Amino acid sequence: MRFFTIIVGVSLAALAAAEASSEPSVDLVSRNLTLIEETEVEDPIDVLARATSCKAPQGSGSCKAVSDCKTNGFNVAGYCPGSSNIQCCIAKTCSTSKGKGICLNSGDGCSGGSFISGACPGDSSIKCCVKGATSGGGGTTTPSRGLKVVNAAKAKEGIPYVFGGGGCKGKSNGGFDCSGLTQYAHCHALNVTIPRVARDQYASSKGKHIPRSQAKAGDLIFWAHGGKCHGASVSHVGIFIRKGWMVNAAHTGTPVREQSIWTSSGDLKICPDAVRYW
Numbered sequence: 001m002r003f004f005t006i007i008v009g010v011s012l013a014a015l016a017a018a019e020a021s022s023e024p025s026v027d028l029v030s031r032n033l034t035l036i037e038e039t040e041v042e043d044p045i046d047v048l049a050r051a052t053s054c055k056a057p058q059g060s061g062s063c064k065a066v067s068d069c070k071t072n073g074f075n076v077a078g079y080c081p082g083s084s085n086i087q088c089c090i091a092k093t094c095s096t097s098k099g100k101g102i103c104l105n106s107g108d109g110c111s112g113g114s115f116i117s118g119a120c121p122g123d124s125s126i127k128c129c130v131k132g133a134t135s136g137g138g139g140t141t142t143p144s145r146g147l148k149v150v151n152a153a154k155a156k157e158g159i160p161y162v163f164g165g166g167g168c169k170g171k172s173n174g175g176f177d178c179s180g181l182t183q184y185a186h187c188h189a190l191n192v193t194i195p196r197v198a199r200d201q202y203a204s205s206k207g208k209h210i211p212r213s214q215a216k217a218g219d220l221i222f223w224a225h226g227g228k229c230h231g232a233s234v235s236h237v238g239i240f241i242r243k244g245w246m247v248n249a250a251h252t253g254t255p256v257r258e259q260s261i262w263t264s265s266g267d268l269k270i271c272p273d274a275v276r277y278w
Helices: 012-020 025-032 044-049 145-154 178-190 198-203
Strands: 002-010 033-041 053-056 059-065 074-076 086-090 093-096 099-105 113-116 126-131 208-211 220-225 234-242 245-248 257-260 268-276
Touching: 053 086, 074 099, 093 126, 099 113, 145 178, 145 234, 145 245, 178 198, 178 234, 178 245, 198 220, 198 234, 198 268, 234 268
Parallel strands: none
Antiparallel strands: 002 033, 053 059, 059 086, 074 086, 093 099, 099 126, 113 126, 208 268, 220 234, 220 268, 234 245, 245 257
């Protein structure tokens, strides 16, 4: 998203009066201004991108926001114009020994059914969601512990970032920061209390370090100043959803949201390990 300033309903008479008045014009206009509001408006490029078709190695589809491609297809990055939030949404049916279904990102869950492996194009994160299927053949009737962590965090999407906000009891001071969200998700989903701040979440002996390349839904991924992933240098954390995507409380001015995983920002560099508490 990009920010634009929208000015609506300025009275021309008020502007003229301000020009003729000895009173400071800013004060006079501000009292007669119907509305000046800075609001978040969708990037016009993203709006146009939604109307385009796309073709990826896994198949053809249409460009959609990631949030609009959770129950009717799977998304593939890199084949649509616009921001990283706009991806190629591919709708494909699949057939398994448990029945027919639809190919979905496994990190988004299979409500009312099971995921079956080996019936969809792409990597192992794309699986066949078969409604009403029982477990077996790579499926599961209930969300994994890691996916429960993801879903707990996703349920807070849209809540503002607040530095120092959040914890096991939910948001505080109106929002969450990065580690407040991760602590909440574990407490709520698993009744597991992890440390409150990012550096301690990375260092705690309660967590299991694994190579980031092997991360699964619900694992924590971290960033550190200068890439020095120890002690106080570790300063940011997100929750891995699937390859290339996380749920995250990023910084002031952004809400809890799903976004692409970035490797560096300023002097912050992503850490080589993910940490698992489930």
